[in-house]
Amino acid sequence: MSYLVPSEFVAKMVDAGESKIFMSTRDTLIRAYMAGAILALAAVFAITVTVQTGVPLLGAVLFPIGFCMLYLLGFDLLTGVFVLTPLALIDKRPGVTVKGVLKNWGLVFLGNFAGALTVAFMMAFVFTYGFSVEPGAVGQKIAGIGESRTLGYAAYGASGWFTIFFRGMLCNWMVSTGVVGAMISTHVSGKVIAMWMPIMLFFFMTFEHSVVNMFLFPSGIIMGGDFSIMDYLIWNEIPTVLGNLVGGLLFTGLTLYSTHLRTGPRRSL
Template identity: 85%
Template sequence: MAYLAPSEFVTKMVDAGESKIFMSTRDTVIRAYMAGAILALAAVFAVTVAVQTGVPIVGAILFPVGFCMLYLLGFDLLTGVFTLTPLALIDKRPGVTLGGVLRNWGLVFVGNFAGALTVAVMMAIVFTYGFSTEPDAVGKKIGMIGESRTVGYAAYGAAGMLTIFIRGVLCNWMVSTGVVGAMISTSVSGKVIAMWMPIMLFFAMAFEHSVVNMFLFPSGLMLGGNFSIMDYFIWNEIPTVLGNLVGGLAFTGLTLYATHVRTGAKRNANVDVAAMRVAAE
């Protein structure tokens, strides 16, 4: 069958987390770089479609194409390793340490950021003909997104910070569900369908994804957005990263692990059968 039972795919999650922890620095950074770059291109694509059609939901429907590509190519996002690598530590896999988990997170963050920033520079050149003219309609829209989702939150103070964090939680709840969904199926079409649904949902709901934001906000700074680098980190990236960590680990990784690997106690089967016979009589 092209479908794995929950107990099977959750074991695959733990195995994947373990393999990522022991991956070489070179491979971890390369895979993270490419993931950040491909997701950034998908974000450009989604914003472009939304601007051209005037219908944002169309962009959200098409955005998951980038996530599907990077997953099928074996590249890594920070949101995914937040969910998978801690499970190997919790499962007490040999040689897995907290330091190893944190090392993986740090390398993937750097790789994702470098990939997203590369695409941000390239697209800024495209939008402005090498910075020789004002950005086109898509470039202006990206600048506006960066401004509204930094100083826009800052205007609400602590309530704004809480909102960013919760949007980050909700985002990686859905994104990590997409990562897990791909493990449920053994066919390419099944993986794509399982990934597409939650990724479309997070983008359509404007939840905060730390890697997408690694593209949107540096792009916004280059394309005339009225906010600073400090605004970006304090009023978006840092709380978004923390929210993504909590959302992916708490609502996807730990819940699936707790009920499909560390299952609760079961009643004695023989006692259940005897009870049913008595009831039937």
């Protein structure tokens, strides 16, 4: 069958989390770097489509191309390992420790950030012809996104910070559902369809994705956005990362694990 039942794909989730924890540092960084770079390219592609067509929905429909590419190639996003690796710890897999989970998260964060930052610099260079002219419409749009999604939140104080946090939770609920979607089918077409739907939803709703933001905000600063690195960290990246962690693990990882792999006892009639 091309479709796996929930108990089967949840077992695959735990297996995947275990394998990522024991992966070499070299491979973890390479896979995370490429994931960050591809997702950054997908983000600038979707923004370009939105700017040129004036139809945000079209950009959202096309953005999942990057997500599907990176997962079919076996690369890793921070939002994915936030969900998968803790399951191996909860399942008490031999040798899996809290230290191992945290090390994996740290390496994937570094790799994702390096990949996204590389694309941010390259695209800023392209948009400005080597920083010799002002950025065009797409570059200005990215700079504007950076301002509105840092200073715009900061204007509301603690309420703005928690708004980002909740948008991060909602984001990784959908993104991690896309990660799981790649596991429910043995056919490429089935994997792509299952990944496409939740990723399109998160992007159109402008939920906060930590790795996409690793591209958007450094790129926005490079292209003249009127906000600082500290604005980016405090009023976007930090609450987004925390929200991604809580939302993905709570709404996707733990719910699927608890009800499909560690089911409760059957009721007696």
